[in-house]
Amino acid sequence: MELNGKVSIVTGGASGIGAATCRAFAAAGAKVVVTDINGEGASRVAAEIGGLALPCDVADEAAIGDLVTATEKEYGSVDVFFSNAGIGSGKGPLDTPIDVWQEQWQVNVMSHVFAVRAVLPTMLERGSGYLLHTASMAGILTSHGNLPYAATKHAVVGLAEWLSVTYHDKGIRVSLLTPLGVNTPMLNAADSAFAAVAAGPIKEPREVAQQVVDAVSAERFLILTDPIAQTWMERKTNDLERWLTGMRRMQTKIDTIP
Numbered sequence: 001m002e003l004n005g006k007v008s009i010v011t012g013g014a015s016g017i018g019a020a021t022c023r024a025f026a027a028a029g030a031k032v033v034v035t036d037i038n039g040e041g042a043s044r045v046a047a048e049i050g051g052l053a054l055p056c057d058v059a060d061e062a063a064i065g066d067l068v069t070a071t072e073k074e075y076g077s078v079d080v081f082f083s084n085a086g087i088g089s090g091k092g093p094l095d096t097p098i099d100v101w102q103e104q105w106q107v108n109v110m111s112h113v114f115a116v117r118a119v120l121p122t123m124l125e126r127g128s129g130y131l132l133h134t135a136s137m138a139g140i141l142t143s144h145g146n147l148p149y150a151a152t153k154h155a156v157v158g159l160a161e162w163l164s165v166t167y168h169d170k171g172i173r174v175s176l177l178t179p180l181g182v183n184t185p186m187l188n189a190a191d192s193a194f195a196a197v198a199a200g201p202i203k204e205p206r207e208v209a210q211q212v213v214d215a216v217s218a219e220r221f222l223i224l225t226d227p228i229a230q231t232w233m234e235r236k237t238n239d240l241e242r243w244l245t246g247m248r249r250m251q252t253k254i255d256t257i258p
Contacts, residue, residue, distance in 0.1 A: 001130050001173060001216055004029030007075045009067065011058050011111065012085030014041025016184030017134065017177075017212075020205035021082060023049055024213045031075045035067055036085070058085045058111035059103070068118040078119045080216070082132040083112040084177075090148035101148050108152035112159055120172070127171035130216060133160040134177045137229055141236060144251050164221055175215050177223040182208055201226045 008025050012018035014036035026032045026049035036042040039055030046053035052074055056067045071078055087107050090096045112133055123129025136143070139153030157176060164174035181202040203225050215223045224230055236243040 001080070001128075001219060002028075003080070003213065003216060006030045006079035006130075007033075007071065007077065008080035008082065009033045009035060009071055009078055009115075010082045010084055011035050011056070011115070012134075013045055014038040017179070017182060017205050017208050018082075018084045019045045020209035021084065021212050022046075022051060024206070024209035025080075026051060028213055030080070033067075033071045033075070058083075058114070059106035061110075061114040061117070064111065064114040064118050077122050077126070079128070080130040080132065081115050081119045082134075082212075083115045084132070084134040085111060086134060086136075086153075088146060088149050090146045092145075092147050096148055104148040104152050108149070109155045109159070112156060116163065120167075123172055124167070124170055129171070130173045130175070131160075131163055132175050132177065132212065132216070134179070135160070137178050137180050137224075137232070140178055141232055142247070144247075144254055160221075173216075173219045175212070175219075175221055175223055177208070177212060177215075177225075178229070179203070179208060179225045180229055182225065201228060 008030045010018050010022050013022045013034035022032050022034050022045050032051035034042045034046040034051050035054050035056040037057050043053040057063045090100050135156040136153040138150045139157040143150040160176040183204050208225050
């Protein structure tokens with residue numbers, strides 16, 4: 001899909017990958033709706049790119065419905081919905097409160113479901129549309145330290161794969177962004193030992209945003225932010241037991257860092 005003239009919504013658009021993608025979409029000629037629970041930040045990005053800022057709590061299905069309605073009123077039918085917003089609070093199964101689990105589930109998974117429910121019917125009617133989903137390599141390889149994050153990101157991977165299989169022949173394109181480390185507020189707030197050992201090569205948001213634009217143009221499903229991710233995926237699928245042993249060693253290394 002060529003983005004020029006396309007109506008796009010980007011969640012988590014006030015910072016990080018979301019803000020960079022808003023800029024990249026606008027540079028490609030798209031009409032961009034910047035949405036974030038941080039309304040002030042969304043407004044700054046929208047003003048910079050000549051887009052529209054619409055604050056939204058993506059954990060609320062009604063709020064996403066209102067977001068899509070407002071976008072359609074201003075720009076017309078949504079061509080691209082990028083479910084990018086995410087949170088990374090949480091630790092292990094014994095020290096993460098259930099309400100933290102629920103919050104991650106709502107933001108990291110259900111917001112994607114809410115978005116699909118809001119835009120897919122119109123996309124199917126016209127036989128075209130693009131659904132973009134940010135997961136993480138934590139959703140393919142797992143992650144150290146933060147169990148709710150790894151579990152919810154696995155769910156996003158499954159969701160995106162299912163959508164691609166089910167709706168591709170109906171004109172709906174799906175891409176899945178699975179970043180390794182990216183220099184964003186979320187990474188900077190993460191455990192420093194994890195970032196040093198397990199986050200992989202750190203990319204800048206603008207680099208990742210261009211990878212997203214390139215993938216949409218090519219209608220490519222999987223968006224990896226560094227070639228090493230492909231190597232790690234292959235190691236996991238080729239010998240799962242050996243891969244698990246290596247991940248356990250990495251966990252031990254993380255545990256020893258002050």
